[in-house]
Amino acid sequence: MAAGRFAGLICAAVVLIAACGSHLASHAAPALNYDFFKNRIEPIFLEKRAGHTRCYVCHAESNNAFRLEKIVPGESFWSDEQSRKNFEMVSKLVNPGEPDSSRLLLHPLAPEGGGDVFHSGGRQFATKDDPDWKTLADWVNGKKLLD
Numbered sequence: 001m002a003a004g005r006f007a008g009l010i011c012a013a014v015v016l017i018a019a020c021g022s023h024l025a026s027h028a029a030p031a032l033n034y035d036f037f038k039n040r041i042e043p044i045f046l047e048k049r050a051g052h053t054r055c056y057v058c059h060a061e062s063n064n065a066f067r068l069e070k071i072v073p074g075e076s077f078w079s080d081e082q083s084r085k086n087f088e089m090v091s092k093l094v095n096p097g098e099p100d101s102s103r104l105l106l107h108p109l110a111p112e113g114g115g116d117v118f119h120s121g122g123r124q125f126a127t128k129d130d131p132d133w134k135t136l137a138d139w140v141n142g143k144k145l146l147d
Contacts, residue, residue, distance in 0.1 A: 029096035030142025099137035
């Protein structure tokens with residue numbers, strides 16, 4: 001009888017572990033997409049926003065956590081190799097699947113909109129309704145170019 005109960009407990013534990021594992025897998029963080037980054041995110045870093053300096057101006061070869069590659073003189077965009085380096089660096093500033101806790105999105109967002117208290121480059125985004133902020137959030141949420 002005790003062996004039967006033990007076997008039943010083992011079966012129940014296996015079922016519970018399997019259920020938990022599938023639940024965790026369904027909530028896994030999305031992968032950050034390089035093509036979306038290169039085509040939709042990097043242009044935001046070069047965009048001149050009214051009343052602000054472009055992200056690139058302060059963050060090209062900077063010594064802070066958000067360091068972009070310097071664009072080769074005479075070029076208007078990064079090479080693929082540089083974009084891959086930017087992707088790797090910027091990916092460290094986000095929590096995939098969690099735009100509301102990602103430094104890349106919070107730091108340039110106005111405090112009134114839920115952002116950080118200080119950003120020396122000013123507030124690039126007044127609210128989370130800004131189209132560029134939403135594009136950044138889409139990338140953090142795993143969006144791909146064809147989505």
